[in-house]
Amino acid sequence: MKPISAILRPCFGLVLMSVLLLPQVGKAVEVETADDIQFYTLKNANGMTVRITNYGAIIMSIVVPDREGNMADIALGYNDIASYTNAVDKPYFGAVVGRYGNRIAKGKFTIDDQEYSLAINNPPNSLHGGIIGFDKVIWNGSVDDETNAVTLSYLAKDGEEGYPGNLNCSVTYRLTDENAIEIDYLATTDKATPINLTQHTYFNLKGEGEGTILGHELMINARRFTPVDETLIPTGKTPAVQGTPFDFTTAKPIGRDIAAENEQLKFGGGYDHNWVLDKGGQTGEMTLAATVYEPKTGRVLEVSTTEPGLQFYCGNFLDGRLTGKSGKSYVHRGGFCLETQHYPDSPNQPNFPSTILKPDDEYATKTIFKFSTR
Numbered sequence: 001m002k003p004i005s006a007i008l009r010p011c012f013g014l015v016l017m018s019v020l021l022l023p024q025v026g027k028a029v030e031v032e033t034a035d036d037i038q039f040y041t042l043k044n045a046n047g048m049t050v051r052i053t054n055y056g057a058i059i060m061s062i063v064v065p066d067r068e069g070n071m072a073d074i075a076l077g078y079n080d081i082a083s084y085t086n087a088v089d090k091p092y093f094g095a096v097v098g099r100y101g102n103r104i105a106k107g108k109f110t111i112d113d114q115e116y117s118l119a120i121n122n123p124p125n126s127l128h129g130g131i132i133g134f135d136k137v138i139w140n141g142s143v144d145d146e147t148n149a150v151t152l153s154y155l156a157k158d159g160e161e162g163y164p165g166n167l168n169c170s171v172t173y174r175l176t177d178e179n180a181i182e183i184d185y186l187a188t189t190d191k192a193t194p195i196n197l198t199q200h201t202y203f204n205l206k207g208e209g210e211g212t213i214l215g216h217e218l219m220i221n222a223r224r225f226t227p228v229d230e231t232l233i234p235t236g237k238t239p240a241v242q243g244t245p246f247d248f249t250t251a252k253p254i255g256r257d258i259a260a261e262n263e264q265l266k267f268g269g270g271y272d273h274n275w276v277l278d279k280g281g282q283t284g285e286m287t288l289a290a291t292v293y294e295p296k297t298g299r300v301l302e303v304s305t306t307e308p309g310l311q312f313y314c315g316n317f318l319d320g321r322l323t324g325k326s327g328k329s330y331v332h333r334g335g336f337c338l339e340t341q342h343y344p345d346s347p348n349q350p351n352f353p354s355t356i357l358k359p360d361d362e363y364a365t366k367t368i369f370k371f372s373t374r
């Protein structure tokens with residue numbers, strides 16, 4: 001029998017070679033595994049980092065500089081998976097939501113004369129893909145050091161959570177040296193199905209756990225929105241935002257009009273609505289959706305997307321019960337989400353852009369979260 005050192009020597013040579021062959025340190029995607037779950041850290045030339053896990057395709061942290069160069073984590077969430085799964089409330093921190101992000105009225109829709117029923121997990125409606133949506137499943141991960149990207153793939157089975165068709169989908173997160181996170185969603189199906197994938201990161205540009213987001217200045221590139229009924233299902237109308245608290249066409253603090261006497265704000269408990277993005281006639285093209293500026297730190301977030309809608313949700317259901325990764329509690333309106341997507345309840349709204357993916361078609365959307373300072 002060969003001594004162990006003789007077996008190890010060629011292995012050591014191979015390991016050394018592969019280490020030498022690794023791309024530039026600092027560029028390579030760092031991968032850790034714990035209890036079958038992977039954690040990926042993307043880094044760029046400016047020291048910005050994004051930590052991602054294959055559980056729920058969750059973005060666990062986004063560390064970016066302020067105008068003085070001080071780094072802070074501006075994404076709400078936790079350091080470990082148990083905290084995501086055991087939390088008393090699960091507000092989809094950082095996750096990809098699907099198969100259908102947002103609400104489907106009464107959990108019912110019809111395709112080709114066949115009615116489908118989904119779990120009512122947000123009475124009386126279905127929300128964010130059901131009881132075990134894409135935020136609570138384990139995705140398959142692979143890294144591409146060349147492009148500084150992680151791709152997570154998931155096969156949702158025919159009938160899973162009541163949806164038709166085997167849906168093969170993936171999300172790729174890529175971090176650029178321009179401090180942008182580029183997100184590409186792809187999917188194909190073998191039966192016609194609704195699909196609406198989005199990213200549910202809660203941002204607080206002051207830093208996670210640093211109080212409310214009411215002082216952040218928000219611009220939404222939209223002159224219309226989709227008002228809702230008391231259960232947050234769109235009425236089907238798309239009125240102008242002009243002259244209402246929903247007008248963010250010029251940047252204003254999120255908190256400026258949030259307490260106005262307004263039925264829509266009452267229904268949402270604040271902003272929890274979909275805006276109809278101004279695409280300038282360029283359906284499916286990448287256009288600016290929103291810009292957020294935080295005056296104290298100077299941090300800026302720009303959101304661009306190929307999607308036609310943007311759900312702006314300002315953390316109305318956070319109430320201080322959840323304690324985040326650095327031990328600070330997540331207060332009411334302690335984070336906001338800018339969820340690029342199709343409009344809520346599209347499968348039941350004939351006048352909204354279609355969310356039905358057919359076999360032989362490919363679902364392909366892209367969203368970019370770009371950070372800078374002012």
Ligand code: BGC
Binds near residue numbers: 091273313
């Ligand atoms: C919805 C909110 C919901 C939240 C769950 C958002 O996308 O618009 O109504 O409460 O997700 O955390």
